[in-house]
Amino acid sequence: MSEEEVADVKLATVLTGETNPRGIPFVVFIENVENFLRADEKLTVESLIGALNELHQKLKHLEGNKMRTKVSMKAKIPEITRTLELVKFLRKNEDVTTHYSLSEMLYAKARVSADGSVYLWLGANVMVEYPYDEAVDILELSLNNAKERLRVCDEDLDHLRDQIITVEVNMARVFNYNVKRRRK
Template identity: 45%
Template sequence: MATESQGEDMNNHSGIPESDFVDNVDEFMQKQENENAESVLRKLDERHNKYKFMEYNLNTKKSRLKTQIPDIKTSLDIVKHLLERKTNADPLETRFLLSDQVYAKAKIPPTDKVCLWLGANVMLEYNLDDAQKLLEKNLGTAKKTLGQVDDDLSFLRDQTTTLEVNMARVYNWDVKRRQKAPVKS
């Protein structure tokens, strides 16, 4: 599409193509290689639909990360608590969730091992120090990714707004052009 520079189509914003503002619609339409306003608007609308799809995916990723970060923090707090109690000979008394609204009491003897869910029904056993390092790394990565997703969403909103303005300008240009054309009887 003529609204973007060749080779600069993909920016550092997760591959979101940048939409340049169409300042002079007459020049822009002359560069469209014998395309009429309808086909240009169709291309712009296609890009708009892609932006909406990207926005949906980014919002889904953002909500997943927003639920994942507290889970990682909770796991990290538990591992830190187990590290503190490792030297204590008394078992740790706790309640854990069996199912919705059903809890069970448990006594956990001092331990230096913990099992962590990795995803895809995979659980691995780690010593407490390795588990703490892994969870801290995962927490940092999740927070960084959430920040990147927020930046991408902001960039995407800007591109969507620019594209919508461009679509309106091309549409209005076409309306004015049709009004100036002589009426055939």
């Protein structure tokens, strides 16, 4: 058996085999460390601690990625909402006088004529012109998608926190078992 296969076997022993809808695994809660170690003759305290430590690192990394996604979505939702409100406002009004920012402390007055279309940033330095109705549809879809991603992200973060806590409790239980075993 290769070193990689042994590592997979070790990691697989602390996972239930089930995942949440996005593939984040559930962690086994180790009630009795001694019985857990007896269930697999290849498993030692050191290898179990190694597997739990590796899983802990992976879950923490995934948690960091989900947190960055959450921060990104929390920033995008108000931006999309403001853009949607502006397009709806332009759709109702023909001419608008407004102040806009030229730089951080410099504003200018402008007269905006509603011509029936707006330009939206799609990302990657791409801007596309859309008629008002189509722009509203696209922005509403983007807003709904961003809210759904935020909801899913929150759900995944809750799941990850539960799994991280389970891993940390398992690690503490295995360490305590090892200390008691060595004292005997």
